[in-house]
Amino acid sequence: MESAPLAAITLGGLQALFDELKNQGYRVVGPVVRDGAIVYDDIGAVSELPRGWKDEQDGGHYRLVRRSNDARFGYAVGPHSWKKYLHPPLQPLWRARREDDRMSVEPERAVPERFAFIGVRACELRAIAVQDRVLLGGAHADLHYQARRNGAFIVALNCSQAGGTCFCVSMNAGPKVDSGFDLALTEIAEGGEPLYIVAAGSEAGRKLLSALPHREAQSQEVAAAAAIVARTAASMGREMQADDVKELLQHNLDHPRWDEVAERCLACGNCTMVCPTCFCTSVQDSSDLAGLEFSRSRRWDSCFTSDFSYIHGGSVRTSTRSRYRQWITHKLASWFDQFGSSGCVGCGRCITWCPVGIDIAEEVRAIRESERPSAAEPSGESAAGGITPVKQR
Amino acid sequence: MATAAGKPRLAVFKFASCDGCQLTLLDCEEQLLSVADALEIAYFPEATRADLKGRYDLALVEGSITTEHDAQRIHEVRRRSRTLITIGACATAGGIQALRNFANVRAYAAAVYAHPEYVRTLATSTAIADHVTVDFELRGCPVNKQQLLEVISAFLIGRRPVTPPHSVCLECKLSGNVCVMVARGTACLGPVTHAGCGALCPAYERGCYGCYGPMETPNSVSLSRRLRAVGLDEQVLKRIYRTFNAAAPAFREESERHGG
Known part of the structure; x- marks a missing residue:
């Protein structure tokens, strides 16, 4: 795709993209400002995009603030992720009805829905790939996920702004999108109306792009777009040394740090809900008052609840220590054994949306530092807050 | 039955x-x-x-x-x-x-x-x-x-009712609410409160008042530390745990930590 010339479109071209997707029967969803954050919702016009906003993020902290230009995508990631569409919070599984002595069971059909996702970041593309592996890659594909995922049209976006809790560079998951998209945009917002440099990543993307008002991108525009992504990569808010984190955690299952983090952890489950790769659900049954109608559904669940690990006789993980350790060691370590990759994409949501600001990168760092010989003191900056500028890749 | x-x-x-x-x-x-x-x-x-x-x-x-x-x-x-x-x-x-x-x-x-x-x-x-x-x-x-x-x-x-004892936070996230504490600095008892209301108050940009009492494993010490950081003083901290579930052990103990 690098060999194909890149295109350039204006806001008008972006609107034409929305219109064309809608004409083709897609449900277009993208970023909008709501309730003090940038969330994902149905969107019809470019005027609904978050114009001139950026997000200020830190552990347990998120604020929308004005930016100096009119960028529509000048923020990092918000509390929502695309899993709310592909792997929704509540999924009916079957219904049953009793008539006299007969019981009829009707499975919930997988209803294909064609989503067009606007503004999917590199870390989010990686997260979708991780969920693809989990929900489609095994012997038993999740038909509901499949029905939504197959028809999805993905308009990716190279990040022009790293969030305060971002560490995709550490997880080798961004900020430049490299695969898994139909179209990829880079927004150049300096100097008035934004311009979008567009790459096509699929045949469907190429076809759609050819139908939009566009021109070939000039070489200095392509260079400017590359510089934007490079600048984002160089300004990550967090860093995690990830190459040996699996071994590090698996050798430290009894580390005192687990007790220390459990003292702060609320076991509220927010981290797992906002994580774009966390996929766990629980199954619940319901019956009506007359005892005639029954249904089973599954809903997002969290390894931080006691019911989640409840088996006959009680909960396996009774302490918050064991739950936090389960979450982080699954995400960063045993995920490799189970699915062949890390479960973390470095999006930083679990850090930002933890009410008490527990920082996954900081927890890993604390365990790592305790293993180091005392002579190897870290630099002052990283010791202060775990916030270290990352070298440009 | x-x-x-x-x-x-x-x-x-x-x-x-x-x-x-x-x-x-x-x-x-x-x-x-x-x-x-x-x-x-x-x-x-x-x-x-x-x-x-x-x-x-x-x-x-x-x-x-x-x-x-x-x-x-x-x-x-x-x-x-x-x-x-x-x-x-x-x-x-x-x-x-x-x-x-x-x-x-x-x-x-x-x-x-x-x-x-x-x-x-x-x-x-x-x-x-x-x-x-x-x-x-x-x-x-x-x-x-x-x-x-x-x-x-x-x-x-003759089955077990589905009334999960986890935090209100899960209900917020299931319904797509933006966290009022993280995004607005609004004091919220959701992380230590039993689910069941459907996260009614946060859906209207209010913090949770704890009407459903303590969740299964409330860590109110940690939450109170955070609430102090968003501006609640000891007197207010004592009071927020002393409402409809004031005598629920976890809320009673936490309120007592902020003055008898």
Whole structure:
């Protein structure tokens, strides 16, 4: 795709993209400002995009603030992720009805829905790939996920702004999108109306792009777009040394740090809900008052609840220590054994949306530092807050 | 669950309370007829004058124990009831009236009544489970209508009700709410509060008031540390845990950490 010339479109071209997707029967969803954050919702016009906003993020902290230009995508990631569409919070599984002595069971059909996702970041593309592996890659594909995922049209976006809790560079998951998209945009917002440099990543993307008002991108525009992504990569808010984190955690299952983090952890489950790769659900049954109608559904669940690990006789993980350790060691370590990759994409949501600001990168760092010989003191900056500028890749 | 004589017999009892929880049952509107179809309403003073003697298959108990008379009466209710389910913060935690547990109830009575000597009351307000065995507790101030129907439906078919004891945060996230504490710095008890309301207040950009009492594993020490950082002083911290579930052990202990 690098060999194909890149295109350039204006806001008008972006609107034409929305219109064309809608004409083709897609449900277009993208970023909008709501309730003090940038969330994902149905969107019809470019005027609904978050114009001139950026997000200020830190552990347990998120604020929308004005930016100096009119960028529509000048923020990092918000509390929502695309899993709310592909792997929704509540999924009916079957219904049953009793008539006299007969019981009829009707499975919930997988209803294909064609989503067009606007503004999917590199870390989010990686997260979708991780969920693809989990929900489609095994012997038993999740038909509901499949029905939504197959028809999805993905308009990716190279990040022009790293969030305060971002560490995709550490997880080798961004900020430049490299695969898994139909179209990829880079927004150049300096100097008035934004311009979008567009790459096509699929045949469907190429076809759609050819139908939009566009021109070939000039070489200095392509260079400017590359510089934007490079600048984002160089300004990550967090860093995690990830190459040996699996071994590090698996050798430290009894580390005192687990007790220390459990003292702060609320076991509220927010981290797992906002994580774009966390996929766990629980199954619940319901019956009506007359005892005639029954249904089973599954809903997002969290390894931080006691019911989640409840088996006959009680909960396996009774302490918050064991739950936090389960979450982080699954995400960063045993995920490799189970699915062949890390479960973390470095999006930083679990850090930002933890009410008490527990920082996954900081927890890993604390365990790592305790293993180091005392002579190897870290630099002052990283010791202060775990916030270290990352070298440009 | 139908008995030989027909439908299971339902009784609704009131102790010290505001009636809001039992009115939730009358508030079921379209499902109310289904409730009446599925159960024989044997005793429910808010809904019918019928006062049938005998035993009840399902007793819903609202309210807390605040008088010697009620402390005796609840044993009679227990004796007559095959399944006893408490509904609401008063019955499950002592209710707002458990504020007396932190004070001198005689002083309260003297401040309110012209003749406090006529008021015969206990020094404390306590949950029903402190007096008799309770088969299931449904939380909330008031209880959630859907959850009440869920508990009755589950009882009728003999399954465990789905009323998860996790935090309100999960309900916020399931419905796509933006966290008011993280995005606005609004004090919120959601992380330590039992789910069930559907995250009503955060959906309207308010912090959670803790109406459903403590969640299964509340870490209120850590939350209070955070709330102090968003500007709550010791006096306010003490008060936010002392509302409808003031006497629930986890909330009582946390409030006491911020001054007796």
